[in-house]
Amino acid sequence: MTLVVPDPTRTVPLPLRQQADVRDRWLTQRLLDLLPGLMDRAGIDLWIVTGRENNEDPVLATLLPASWLSARRRTVLVLHRSDDGVTPVAVSRYPVGQFLAGWAPGDGGQWSAVRRIVEQAAPRRIGVDVSARCAAADGLSVAEHRALTEALGPWADRVVSAEDLVVGWLETRLPEEVAALDALNRLTDRVLAHALSPDVVVPGTTTAADLAWAVHQRLADLGVPPWFHPGVTVQRAGVPLADEGGTALPALPQDTVLRPGDLVTCDAGLASLGLATDLQRSAYLLREGETAPPPGLRAAWTAGTRVRALTAEALAAGRTGDEVLAAARAAAAAEGLDAEVYSHPVGVHGHGAGPAIGRWDRQDGVPGDGERVLRPATVFALELAVRVPVREWGGQCVRLALEEGVELTPTGTAFLGSPQRELWTLPAG
Missing domain, CATH: 3.40.350.10 (Creatinase/prolidase N-terminal domain)
Incomplete structure (x- = not known):
């Protein structure tokens, strides 16, 4: 199909x-x-x-x-x-x-x-x-x-x-189902691209909650309702990450008004044809006179995409979720990257049955589900985050989260949809 x-x-x-x-x-x-x-x-x-x-x-x-x-x-x-x-x-x-x-x-x-x-x-x-x-x-x-x-x-x-x-x-997908998930991931990407654009975001007016509800409404209007309420995180210079159970996470609340200089990440997933998607997209709100994100944020994006590639390489049929987690984290650490990996199957359910590859608050393995073996014809949400100090923010760390759909094949992984290749930007006004 x-x-x-x-x-x-x-x-x-x-x-x-x-x-x-x-x-x-x-x-x-x-x-x-x-x-x-x-x-x-x-x-x-x-x-x-x-x-x-x-x-x-x-x-x-x-x-x-x-x-x-x-x-x-x-x-x-x-x-x-x-x-x-x-x-x-x-x-x-x-x-x-x-x-x-x-x-x-x-x-x-x-x-x-x-x-x-x-x-x-x-x-x-x-x-x-x-x-x-x-x-x-x-x-x-x-x-x-x-x-x-x-x-x-x-x-x-x-x-x-x-x-x-x-x-x-629940975890095994037919080839036609994978093809459908590829298309549905493309649709999710387009909805998020529209959301993280001047059509939706007005700096100085739009809040994080406004943005989340705009994505929720768009998906519902398209007849592909979200399986969870979209999440929006905002990071900015002068507001350091907050400790959450030993993990440093973005601290700004949902009523935060978006403004130039912010790093915004939106997490959303839709449901259609008995299948689900789960993606994250990030954008930087340009300051007056800027034409690109500051070098520190671009370096964070490069670090994130590198960990994404290392995690994709670690996904291999026959390994357990905990083995993939350990391999991905070791590869990232060997390159000096401070990473968290918390990927999961996605298909019938957004947080699907099958091998858990870490959780954001369990980077030492997941008892039970982390011991499950990865098998071909499974689709994963390749989800992770990197923490990187940003020189232009006085050395303050950002936690950049990335998430893409991938199919596990007998020989490796194949990305679904339209993976985000660069940090998006929104004009100052």
Whole structure:
């Protein structure tokens, strides 16, 4: 599929019905081509995903047809791995897209139908969505867990956590999904470029909060709503970084009025086609008479892009998140760069399931998620920051944050969208 991304002042070209067709086609392909291997890797031959209306398992939405915006009453999906692939069965009051109907209300109780399917499948290991360390894999509520266990009877002894299967399902992207994320990253970049321009920013008038809401509104107007409220940080000479749990972070509040000489960073991500993006863009507000940022800020940008390249080089299939973190930080330190690396998978969710490559407040590794292995066909938000003293600011440090989408391939990484190549500037007035 080719996504045509227009100027961000126009409507995204895919109408909702066409988006639904795309998403349903992807789901069919994922069930046929991805799920069998993922279930084999996890050692699970029956996967049960269940949720009730207004209390859905996060995974449930990734298995439902696009026209289903939530579970309906109780929706139970049973996916059986056999020699012929994966057979998807829905134990639901209503038909569920590509899933075979496994129950009708006149056939007895819903849980009785689940028990019958399990007995027919005779699985060795039954995966359910319970997990202490991965939120996306912990969608089975206490009441549903109790009801399912009672329904399974002696088969309950074969129940195991589906955590590894859930992570694989959520982190792995089809080639078409990667192509869509490439286009959606371009759109996110264009929205941020428009936001960090004289069309939106009026020095002396616009506040950080104004800018954040302008991005939020633009994304909503385009039909690609943000999955988090955009973040805006402002740094300026005379306002040093503040200590936040041992990490030096920008200190100016959201009601700060932007003015010439400020370094502004905007963090935003959109949601569309069941996928998410997460990017950051930075711009310098020129002072009267300036035509470029001061050399100290340009040096900070160069340092940031260097750490970005070193981190991209460290991302390699087969490494754990903690190993990537250590390698990237060691490479940066070897070049005298003061860096933090806190990259993460992005796809179905903006902060996606999979290997965590540091956190801004955990630069020594992330227990649990940092031990996960990186795998090809995963998309990451390559996120990091550098601290650099700026001579023109009296040696005051700036913390320059960068974030781009990258695909992990069998041979390395490939940037998605339009990576920021230089520090943007806005005129003084």
